[in-house]
Structure formats: C-alpha cells, structure tokens
Amino acid sequence: MNYRDLLVARGKYGKAPPEPFIAGSDMAGTVLKVGRDVTRFREGAAVLNAPFKHWPAGKINGDWMQSLIGGAGVNGILAERVCFPADALVPMPSHFSFHEGATLPIAGLTAWAGVMTHGQVKAGERVLLHGTGGVSIFAAQIARIAGAQVIMTTSSEEKAEVVKERFGVSETFDYRDESWPKQVRAYTDGRGVDLVVDVAGGQTFTQSLKACALNARISLIGILDGYESVLNPFDIIGRQIQIRGIYMESAQELAALAGACEIAQLKPCIDRVFSLDHTLEAFEYLESQQHIGKIVIEMTS
Template sequence: MRVVQLDRAFGLENLAIAERPEPTAGPDELVLRIEAASLNYRDLLMVRGRYNPRQALPLIPCSDGVGEVVDVGGAVAGIEMGDRVAPIFAQSWQHGTPGAKELHSTLGGPLDGVLAELVAVPAASVVGVPEHLSDVEAATLPCAALTAWSALVTHGRVGPGDAVLTLGTGGVSLFALQFAKLLGARVAITSSSEEKLARAIELGADRGIHVPSEPRWGRLARGWAGGEGVDHVIEVGGAGTLSQSLSAVRPGGTISLIGVLAGGKEELNLLPILMRNVRVQGVFVGSRAAFAAMNRAIAAHRLRPVIDRVFPLEAVRDAMERMALGRHFGKIAIELSR
C-alpha cells in the first residue's frame, strides 16, 4: 500500500510516497481504508522536526482522517465492515483527564498517522462520524474541532449570551466560532486579513477585528463585549498574544491556552491573571467521549466544517506549503481516493 512518510530526515522536501506492507487486523483491531485526511498546524511542525526533534523516523504524519472499516478483528464487537469511522487523536484517551500515557498516544507522532491507504487501529480508538458530512469534512474533526469543543464546552461551559473571542481564522478558531454560535454565544474574531474577516462574519461572527489596524485589539474586544470583558478567549497565539487576551477577558473569565503561533516564551505581566481572578486553562485536544459528544452536536445542528482546499495524496507537500504560507481559511484536506 502507498503511504506518505518521512524516511530518514525531517523537512517538507523529505516527505515522499513510499510502499509498506498492508496491515491486517489483530483480535482487538480494525483496518481502515483511509478516504480523506486533514492537516493541522502540528503536522507541519512535526514534519519540520520542530514539534519533537527526537521523534523516531520513519514516520507517517498527520493525525486526522476518516476511513471505511475493511477488516475487523475476531474479538471486536459493535463495529462492522463498511462502517465509516475516524481514529481518535490520542489513541489511549477514552474519557476523563489524561495521564502521560494518554498524552503520548497521539497519531502522526509518536505513532504513525493517517497518510496511508490502510491503517490498523484498536477498535476502542475510533468514533463514528456524522452521516451528513462528506469524507473530507469528517476528516477535519479529530484534532482541530475537538480542541475547540473541549475549550468551549468541556472546560469553558460557554452558554447563551456569553461573549467569546477567538484568534485568527485557522482550523481551531473557525470551529470555535461555529461551536460558540451553536451554544448561543456572541463571537468576536481577529485576523490579519480583512478578506478573511468578511468570510468569518458570513459564517456568523458578530465582530471582526483586523489586528494590523488595531494593535490593542484586546481593549477593543473588551469594549465590544460590554460589561467587564469577554467571558472566554480561544488563545492560539500564546506568549505573543496573551497580554492582549488578558486585556480582553472579564474578571473571572477563561483563557483557553491552545497554541503558541506567536511564540511560547516572552516576558509577561502575570499580575492581571491573579488580580482579576482569570482562569488560564491549557487545552490538549480531547477524549474519545468528548469526540462522541461533539459529533452528536454536529449531527443535530448539521454543522459543516469550513474546507479551504482539497489536495490529492501526491500533492501533500503543496498542501503543507499552503498551510505554511498561512493563506488558508479553514481546513486543508487530502483526499486519498482522488
């Protein structure tokens, strides 16, 4: 079978199609024929050797995909040939709070990922996906969507009338926008691009903030929220954006710390966190149980993920380069059957 792998060295230029033997299902396993995959910023970092420079190679990258069950282990109950499922991001994390074992069971590093025609996974490590979604749409759910869901629902308990601020128009942030609207919240979104903001408003955002024109966007978001500030911030920038997020959030509000696109280290004034009783909550994707709950909500509301562009497997480098350029709006996907 064909796979995409990094053979001996990191770097986009080293991503190549290779042949590997076809897997068979062990007693508790399934084999999936992967139909589609989607990219996360983490995949780009992993391929470049920046996520974990000690990651063993060869590695099949990418955590997020959807496939059809084509082989079922003898001890598996409740899943049948032909079912359409997505492997979960952290393969050992069923529910509750993760320990080190669960946190290190992630696809696309350290475990081989989904850029392969066939993938064997434990039957306990998949979820069914909403029927109304195409394969490409369903392939966007395991990491970006679940991270946004965990931030807003599992940790944040966002509800009707709350004010949510989400940063940028990438995969996580657009899912956060869609879920926050589904929960009845008001949403402000930032972007470096006026054009992307116009698209976010079409998707339901109540307020767009153009960061290059509004360097003190935190204060602006606080004013927009009314009262004492926003209830919840989806923080994907990290150290480089946290001071503005702290200026946006209300006393007692939550900042979901999800990414470090604007840097992981910077001198920061931590006083507002304690003096204003702010909760800074680290978020690591989510459990299988949370994925299933999210899928029920997506199905009930017929929510559709935002797809930026779809590439064939052979063009995986072009897909990763598009992500690196940052011009995308929503999810970049790979269709394996194309």
C-alpha cells in the first residue's frame, strides 16, 4: 500500500475515479495465461507490475500518464486476477516472496528514481530522508548499497533506533524541532547534504533547502506535509540546488531496480500484512503513520 492509494480513495489524487473502482497500485503474482504473441513470459512466471500500463522506457508523455494503475481512472490491482500488457510486467527477484515483491513497483521504484535514476547518488555523498515510510526506507537501503551516508528525520525515538540498527542510518533528527536543518549542517561539518529525497513537501521542503550543500539535488516525491511551501528562492539560487519532481518511473527502470535487488540481495522491509477482507483496516493503519516500511495486502483463497 502507498500514501497515494489513500489519496485516491479520498478523491484527492487528481480527478476522482469512476465508481465502482478497484483500488491499489502495485502487486506481485503468477502469470496464468499469456497472449499468442507474448514471448517474454511463460505461464507460472512470478512477476511485478510497473506503475503505468504504458511507460516502457524513456521519458513519460501525456498519453502514458493516463495509464497510471490505481489512478487516472485505470482500475487497480486489489483483485484475484488482473490483465496487463507484457511490457508492463517485470520478473520478480528470485529471492523475494510475493509479499516482498508487491512492495517494489511504487515505493521501491520511486526511491530508486529519487536516489539513482535522477538523484545520481555517488559513494561518499550524504543523503537526507524524511520519515520511515516505504519510500524512505527503500531510499535508505539503496543509498547505502551505493556507498552513501544516510541521515533521516523522524519524530519517534523508537523508530530512530530501528533505522540506525536495521538500515545503517548514521543519524536522525526530530522534524518537530524547527532548527533541524541547522543541526543537519552542524552534523555535516557545516557543509550540508548532497541529496534530499523529500516525501513530505509543504514546509518540510522549505526546510530541506536549508539543509542542502552547494550543488545539491532534491528529488521531490510527496506531499505528506501539504501542498503549499513558502520559500526563499535564494536558498535555491545561492546553493545552485537542482530540484527534480519524481512521478514513479518506467518499466525499464523497474527492471533495473529488480536486477539491483537481485545482485545486492536487498530485502524489502514489511511492517504488517493484512488479508483482502481487512483492507479498510490496512488503510487506517497506513493513515496512522505508525509503520516502518511497507504495508501489504494478501489475497486469501
């Protein structure tokens, strides 16, 4: 499950979907049948879905944007059987369970895009993340694999200890303390961070700018802290900060992420698994923001 799924359910993610509407964005499953011209997959293959039915590679275009699964009027994946174009599917890493595979297409791919595809992180750089949701935890794992140092903001001392112990986060700061950007700069010897993966938006985005080093990059992903930011443009100009909006990525990039997971033996962090008939409870738990990592819904026979 993703925060975006919650916004879609509330009718706050673009145009409200038609009713009835099947929710959900990402899944892992087994191929039951293939079309006559499909050669990439065979029946029985374990696969993941890309976030869009039509975004095979390269830059997204306006038509492809309307094929967003679980949004833009395209039915989602909370169903026993779904139909996908072959080029919107990717083989699941062989060491993944289906629960783990289902976490990759949105949160994992968004983190990959923010850290690697567009963030272009390098070994030795410092990466700032916000919160302990699925995207931030994946981003921490990916950044660490790339050799970067990870810094994170969280309001929970318990979560701070978990991310340090389990995911190699170097230091955490309490985002409720408005001086946290100064604390980040002090921790980095006055330099600031090289990359921010910002899932919060709002005034957290404004604060993120103040924590940046010269020539830093920001991958702007979410709006957990709201849709509006009041900022000083010179924070961007003076530090020569590059800002990139991240809207998931292509099937090609999902395949690259799956390959990286295979090589590095990365394992997704799953907080809780709910059965399909407890989907409402899963949404409520997602909204509570108590989780670390991902919330998964499983099909029950």
